[in-house]
Amino acid sequence: MTTTPVSSNVVWHQATVTRQRRELQNAHRGAIIWFTGLSGSGKSTLAHAVEEALHQKGCRTFVLDGDNVRHGLCGDLGFSDAGRVENIRRVGEVAKLFMEAGIIVLTAFISPYRADRERVRSMVKEGDFIEIYCDTPIEVCESRDVKGLYKKARAGQIKEFTGISSPYEAPEMPELALNTGTTDLQVCVNQVIDDLMRVGITG
């Protein structure tokens, strides 16, 4: 594998089927809906429930989920700082491709570092990146312990576990902050859909 950047010798090929034409055909905009929050905060559940609602409205959608992507595209990465940075970099690039294909892509990654999320935001036009903070206190996430990982982390069986032995930097100005600890799932879904309609991503 080469580590020399080749981008200076690679020329961008302009597609004739543009993002704009795809969006016209779809009758909605492409966008990146970026869910962030602790493990167990509700990212996957919410992303899939929002996708279901959008699909029923006739939108083209796709969910990129940390658990799934880490089995393939990011299967070589761990949970060190560097592993997480690279994970979010790759996911950001893939999400951008989906968006340019006219799709509403919903991502469900802890994405603990503010700078990494802001880097993805800066890769796209204003309004293309919607950050949604799944704001569930760690006590609630830990009591849910959907996958039994908090128990393992507390027992020292998982190193660098977010919220316990690895940091989580909450968004400062997310487009939406949802109280996914106490609010009913359907209420959260409606809040997301209302926001996507308000900003004109979907009708």
Ligand SMILES: Nc1ncnc2c1ncn2[C@@H]1O[C@H](COP(=O)(O)OS(=O)(=O)O)[C@@H](OP(=O)(O)O)[C@H]1O
């Ligand atoms: N050390 C450690 N810290 C946090 N999470 C861990 C860890 N080890 C494994 N897992 C499981 O991996 C899922 C998080 O992967 P992500 O790709 O979203 O993480 S990150 O954004 O790169 O931080 C996460 O999924 P969710 O619970 O859906 O968030 C966990 O199931």
Ligand SMILES: Nc1ncnc2c1ncn2[C@@H]1O[C@H](COP(=O)(O)OP(=O)(O)O)[C@@H](O)[C@H]1O
């Ligand atoms: N408002 C809500 N939004 C999302 N999940 C919720 C909500 N209220 C309760 N839950 C529950 O919390 C858990 C969240 O798990 P999960 O979606 O796997 O979280 P994450 O993907 O952030 O690790 C699920 O069991 C889900 O049913």
